[in-house]
Amino acid sequence: MNTKTEIIAVGSELLLGQIVNSNAQFISSELAEMGFNTYYHTVTGDNAGRLKAAIETAQTRSNVIIFTGGLGPTKDDLTKETIASHLHVQLVTDNDAMASIEDYFKKVNRAMSENNRKQALVLEGSHILKNDTGMAPGMALEADGIVYILMPGPPSEMRPMFSNYARPYLLELLGEQEKIMSRVLRYFGIGESQLEADLEDLIDGQTNPTIAPLAGDGEVTLRLTARHKEATTATQLLNELEQTINARVGDYFYGYESTSLLQEVTDRLIERKITISSAESLTGGLFSEQLTTVKGTSSVLKGGIVCYSNSVKQNLLNVKPETLENHGAVSGQCAKEMAENIRRLAESDIGISFTGVAGPEPMDNQPVGTVYIGIASEAQTEVHELKLAGSRDGIRKRSVKYGCRLLMKHLEKHTAL
Amino acid sequence: MNTKTEIIAVGSELLLGQIVNSNAQFISSELAEMGFNTYYHTVTGDNAGRLKAAIETAQTRSNVIIFTGGLGPTKDDLTKETIASHLHVQLVTDNDAMASIEDYFKKVNRAMSENNRKQALVLEGSHILKNDTGMAPGMALEADGIVYILMPGPPSEMRPMFSNYARPYLLELLGEQEKIMSRVLRYFGIGESQLEADLEDLIDGQTNPTIAPLAGDGEVTLRLTARHKEATTATQLLNELEQTINARVGDYFYGYESTSLLQEVTDRLIERKITISSAESLTGGLFSEQLTTVKGTSSVLKGGIVCYSNSVKQNLLNVKPETLENHGAVSGQCAKEMAENIRRLAESDIGISFTGVAGPEPMDNQPVGTVYIGIASEAQTEVHELKLAGSRDGIRKRSVKYGCRLLMKHLEKHTAL
Numbered sequence: 001m002n003t004k005t006e007i008i009a010v011g012s013e014l015l016l017g018q019i020v021n022s023n024a025q026f027i028s029s030e031l032a033e034m035g036f037n038t039y040y041h042t043v044t045g046d047n048a049g050r051l052k053a054a055i056e057t058a059q060t061r062s063n064v065i066i067f068t069g070g071l072g073p074t075k076d077d078l079t080k081e082t083i084a085s086h087l088h089v090q091l092v093t094d095n096d097a098m099a100s101i102e103d104y105f106k107k108v109n110r111a112m113s114e115n116n117r118k119q120a121l122v123l124e125g126s127h128i129l130k131n132d133t134g135m136a137p138g139m140a141l142e143a144d145g146i147v148y149i150l151m152p153g154p155p156s157e158m159r160p161m162f163s164n165y166a167r168p169y170l171l172e173l174l175g176e177q178e179k180i181m182s183r184v185l186r187y188f189g190i191g192e193s194q195l196e197a198d199l200e201d202l203i204d205g206q207t208n209p210t211i212a213p214l215a216g217d218g219e220v221t222l223r224l225t226a227r228h229k230e231a232t233t234a235t236q237l238l239n240e241l242e243q244t245i246n247a248r249v250g251d252y253f254y255g256y257e258s259t260s261l262l263q264e265v266t267d268r269l270i271e272r273k274i275t276i277s278s279a280e281s282l283t284g285g286l287f288s289e290q291l292t293t294v295k296g297t298s299s300v301l302k303g304g305i306v307c308y309s310n311s312v313k314q315n316l317l318n319v320k321p322e323t324l325e326n327h328g329a330v331s332g333q334c335a336k337e338m339a340e341n342i343r344r345l346a347e348s349d350i351g352i353s354f355t356g357v358a359g360p361e362p363m364d365n366q367p368v369g370t371v372y373i374g375i376a377s378e379a380q381t382e383v384h385e386l387k388l389a390g391s392r393d394g395i396r397k398r399s400v401k402y403g404c405r406l407l408m409k410h411l412e413k414h415t416a417l
Numbered sequence: 418m419n420t421k422t423e424i425i426a427v428g429s430e431l432l433l434g435q436i437v438n439s440n441a442q443f444i445s446s447e448l449a450e451m452g453f454n455t456y457y458h459t460v461t462g463d464n465a466g467r468l469k470a471a472i473e474t475a476q477t478r479s480n481v482i483i484f485t486g487g488l489g490p491t492k493d494d495l496t497k498e499t500i501a502s503h504l505h506v507q508l509v510t511d512n513d514a515m516a517s518i519e520d521y522f523k524k525v526n527r528a529m530s531e532n533n534r535k536q537a538l539v540l541e542g543s544h545i546l547k548n549d550t551g552m553a554p555g556m557a558l559e560a561d562g563i564v565y566i567l568m569p570g571p572p573s574e575m576r577p578m579f580s581n582y583a584r585p586y587l588l589e590l591l592g593e594q595e596k597i598m599s600r601v602l603r604y605f606g607i608g609e610s611q612l613e614a615d616l617e618d619l620i621d622g623q624t625n626p627t628i629a630p631l632a633g634d635g636e637v638t639l640r641l642t643a644r645h646k647e648a649t650t651a652t653q654l655l656n657e658l659e660q661t662i663n664a665r666v667g668d669y670f671y672g673y674e675s676t677s678l679l680q681e682v683t684d685r686l687i688e689r690k691i692t693i694s695s696a697e698s699l700t701g702g703l704f705s706e707q708l709t710t711v712k713g714t715s716s717v718l719k720g721g722i723v724c725y726s727n728s729v730k731q732n733l734l735n736v737k738p739e740t741l742e743n744h745g746a747v748s749g750q751c752a753k754e755m756a757e758n759i760r761r762l763a764e765s766d767i768g769i770s771f772t773g774v775a776g777p778e779p780m781d782n783q784p785v786g787t788v789y790i791g792i793a794s795e796a797q798t799e800v801h802e803l804k805l806a807g808s809r810d811g812i813r814k815r816s817v818k819y820g821c822r823l824l825m826k827h828l829e830k831h832t833a834l
Contacts, residue, residue: 015455017446021438024460029434038432039467041460043441050456050478057474061467193490193530203492213491214430216571223435278723284709285702288723292701293810295777303729305722306695306705312720312763316733346729360712369524389525391550393710 003174005031005038006062008054010070010079011153012045023068023158030162034171035180035227036064046076055086063146064170069153071136073115080123080139080150087143090124097122097137104135123150129165133157140169147173181234185222185242188261188405190252192220198248202241209241218398254405261404266294268411276407277346278304279317279338281329282356282371287400302346307338317341328364330355332372332383339374340381349417351376352407354399358392371399373406379414382406420591422448422455423479425471427487427496428570429462440485440575447579450642451588452597453481463493472503480563481587486570488553490532497540497556497567504560507541514539514554521552540567546582550574557586564590598651602639602659605678605822607669609637615665619658626658635815671825678821683711685828693824694763695721696734696755698746699773699788704817719763724755734758745781747772749789749800756791757798766834768793769824771816775809788816790823796831799823 007024014021024041031038040062044054051070058065070079084091098120105112119136122128129138129149134157139150149166151158187195192215196203199222203211209226222245226237246253255264269276278288285306291297307313310324319337327333335353343351356371357363371386384406388395411417424441431438441458448455457479461471468487475482487496501508515537522529536553539545546555546566551574556567566583568575604612609632613620616639620628626643641658645651663670672681686693695705702723708714724730727741736754744750752770760768773788774780788803801823805812828834 009458014442014458015445016449017442017444017455020442021458025431025434025437027434028432032433038434039462039464040471041426041431041438041458043458045456047456053478054457061470191527193532194527196491197530197532212429212433214435223433277729280702283706284718285697285704285706285721285723286709287702288725289700289702289706292725292813295809298725301701301725303723303725303733304702305733306702306720308705308709308715308718308720309763312694315764316720316722316762345733346726347732387524387526389521392712396709 003036003064004062005036005064005066006040006042006058007038007066007068008042008044008051008058009068009153010044010046010051012047012076014043014069015045022155023153026155026159027066027068027162030167031170033180033182034167035174036170046070046078048078048082051079051082052086055083059146064149064173065146066149066151066166068151068158071119071138071150071152073113073119073135075115077118080121083148083150084123087123087141087148089126089141089143091121092124093117093120094122094128094137095120096128097131097135101135123148126150127169129161129169131157132160132164138166140166179229179231179234180225180227181231181238182223182225183238183242184257185224185245185253186255186257186259187220187222187249187252188218188254188401190220190249191215195220195222195249195252199245202244209237211241211245218394218401254408261401261408262290262294265404265407265411266291266297266300268408269300270296272411272417273300274350274411274417275300275302275348276350276352277302277342277348279307279342279351279353279374280304281307281313281338281354282358283354283396283399284308286396287352287354287403290400302348304342304346313338317345328366330357330364330366330370330372332374332385335372335374335383336376336381339376339383343376349377350407350410352403354403356386356395356399358395360392369395371395371402373399373403375406375410377410377414377417379417380410382410420453420481421479422453422481422483423457423459423475424455424483424485425459425461425468425475426485426570427461427463427468429464429493431460431486432462439572440570443572443576444483444485444579447584448587450597450599451584452591453587463487463495465495465499468496468499469503472500476563481566481590482563483566483568483583485568485575488536488555488567488569490530490536490552492532494535497538500565500567501540504540504558504565506543506558506560508538509541510534510537511539511545511554512537513545514548514552518552543567544586546578546586548574549577549581555583557583597642597644598648598655599640599642600655600659601674602641602662602670603672603676604637604639604666604669605635605671605818607637607666608632612637612639612666612669616662619661626654628658628662635811635818671822678818678825679707680711682821682824682828683708683714683717685825686717687713689828689834690717691767691828691834692717692719692765693767693769694719694759694765696724696759696768696770697721698724698730698755698771699775700771700813700816701725703813704769704771704820707817719765721759721763730755734762745783747774747781747783747787747789749791749802752789752791752800753793753798756793756800760793766794767824767827769820771820773803773812773816775812777809786812788812788819790816790820792823792827794827794831794834796834797827799827 338353353374359368543556755770770791776785
């Protein structure tokens with residue numbers, strides 16, 4: 001079956017912006033993994049006329065239509081009623097569902113109000129999708145070459161129903177077919193457009209595997225997706241493409257899937273039992289704060305000094321007055337002393353420092369976006385100068401990412417640390 | 418104008434479930450507040466044919482169509498191209514947009530790749546919506562009785578564009594009608610259910626103004642919305658309701674609209690020229706980092722010490738060894754010394770300290786969620802013990818908020834500082 005899937009979420013709370021359509025994301029992600037093509041998401045309110053119009057549109061373009069929401073007990077829950085009338089199918093009471101609803105009210109010792117019976121009504125002839133975490137059962141129905149799946153709106157009910165009952169049903173529809181495997185490659189320090197320019201021929205020529213770039217937070221990811229009857233062949237296809245890509249842009253590659261620069265650098269520090277401390281001017285504590293969010297850092301992070309003012313740079317961090325006078329606080333020399341001094345003061349293996357101009361105003365005759373990062377270890381002190389663009393907040397956050405990246409390179413270079 | 422609004426998000430990453438359609442939620446919530454009726458959300462992938470089909474469907478049922486996504490530099494960004502060809506409108510270069518793109522690449526000292534020019538193309542005759550946080554400008558165009566709004570996909574670009582440029586444009590469309598005025602009141606230190614219980618009769622009896630409570634990040638906000646033909650009367654209605662509410666829960670009130678505890682406390686420090694420094698164990702630099710995100714803090718924030726390890730507490734911050742031995746690092750005594758010592762070392766008017774157990778494991782025989790905050794000034798050293806619930810991250814963030822709240826109270830009490 002060549003699937004053309006559409007997800008229709010029903011609920012006025014979505015159109016009022018009170019909640020986000022996380023159901024569509026969850027189902028889409030599952031479907032992608034299963035090899036279904038999702039071409040449309042639609043949201044309509046609790047309105048029979050507009051829901052009917054959405055169904056009619058979906059019937060012209062989709063052959064798997066997945067509904068979420070509108071299966072509850074109240075008057076504005078009208079998904080199955082609307083579908084029943086549109087497809088000329090009867091609604092009948094499902095005895096199992098009715099028994100479990102009655103059971104629920106007995107258990108909580110509350111009287112069952114009449115409208116709860118409505119939840120046990122199902123489309124006649126449909127395959128029931130059990131609701132293990134709520135009352136309204138789901139349904140799957142085939143009619144005129146189109147598959148209709150109905151599930152409740154609350155994610156706590158929909159997700160287990162999808163995973164345990166809808167997913168196997170849908171996979172059976174697909175029958176024998178290709179395995180789909182994805183891999184996410186993460187890059188830092190290269191722009192999306194540059195990455196695409198470097199890989200243009202690969203992206204233009206893509207068929208299997210496909211390459212999907214996505215940019216965000218100063219990083220770029222590539223999602224490679226391969227399809228093949230044999231899982232091993234799909235993996236082989238991914239391996240080959242990854243090698244081809246990283247032969248060109250591997251310098252910027254730092255990890256797979258949902259990892260982060262912070263996670264990667266912390267993993268290496270913990271693995272090698274290397275302690276670290278920080279001296280932060282520009283970033284005001286952001287580096288150390290972010291490090292403490294990673295579990296297990298207490299064994300490697302000693303602490304640091306936030307030297308936002310020159311007096312703290314001088315008095316607490318012992319930066320030389322001549323350095324501040326002759327080079328300024330935003331200088332390579334200052335970054336060097338900050339990194340070396342915090343390493344010594346905090347008695348750590350590595351000291352890292354951040355100084356720069358986040359804006360909005362220039363400082364020390366340096367334009368906004370000028371950043372110096374120092375890394376001091378037994379092996380070497382290095383200082384890097386960066387020119388970053390963006391907002392005040394963006395410059396600070398990107399500086400921390402660059403710091404992590406430079407730390408990783410330092411650890412790679414000095415394997416004896 | 419009787420609005421029938423539809424939001425069309427364009428992006429294959431949405432259909433693959435890689436990201437959630439938070440743009441639709443944000444815009445819907447804004448539109449609801451502005452008095453627009455949103456009847457449909459649609460999502461399509463980066464595919465010209467299916468996007469065109471979605472536009473055709475939208476034209477039959479909506480008179481305001483808001484697009485997000487697909488305005489970027491790459492080949493799969495095709496929203497404006499598809500709309501241009503469908504509406505028979507030319508794409509022309511917007512000189513302002515082009516200048517700011519060139520400016521960006523000059524600033525970061527990187528070569529502009531050719532595909533970035535594409536971002537400066539706009540629909541001929543459209544009203545430009547400025548992009549203050551990115552490169553691709555937005556557009557608003559009226560054609561055959563339908564309003565088309567195009568905005569970029571990244572929320573960091575779309576949100577300010579909507580609030581600052583699309584919103585006023587859309588409100589103008591609505592024309593003469595009731596004025597809608599809103600006011601957000603912010604509370605900290607009281608739970609949502611307690612606030613609702615205290616205001617139950619007001620919330621139950623609400624008609625005009627309406628009261629909408631919203632909880633998040635340990636804070637509760639109340640959004641009051643009044644409608645009246647006369648703006649002055651609407652304001653008067655809001656003033657009266659605010660007085661009634663704060664007669665009951667004013668103790669927890671700290672500010673209006675989108676302010677934050679951090680902003681409020683920083684404003685007061687700057688106003689009164691009071692300098693501050695921090696000693697952070699539990700929070701790992703989060704307090705000082707957050708303070709530096711507020712414009713103008715460089716005049717009051719001296720810096721601080723992140724004393725994540727006991728060796729840094731002792732060697733850099735001069736906490737007495739006896740204190741760590743007899744009371745532990747998570748103790749009122751330690752918080753007191755931390756606050757007093759950083760104040761002295763950094764030569765600031767106020768020293769603030771954070772020590773505690775963020776979890777997941779207990780520490781120093783103290784359960785997860787035990788937090789001590791110290792505030793030292795010329796007038797007084799105070800230490801507060803808190804018992805917080807929640808995740809590791811939640812405890813740290815809430816501690817910083819409590820720190821700000823306690824600082825505000827300290828500044829109120831000691832007016833001579």
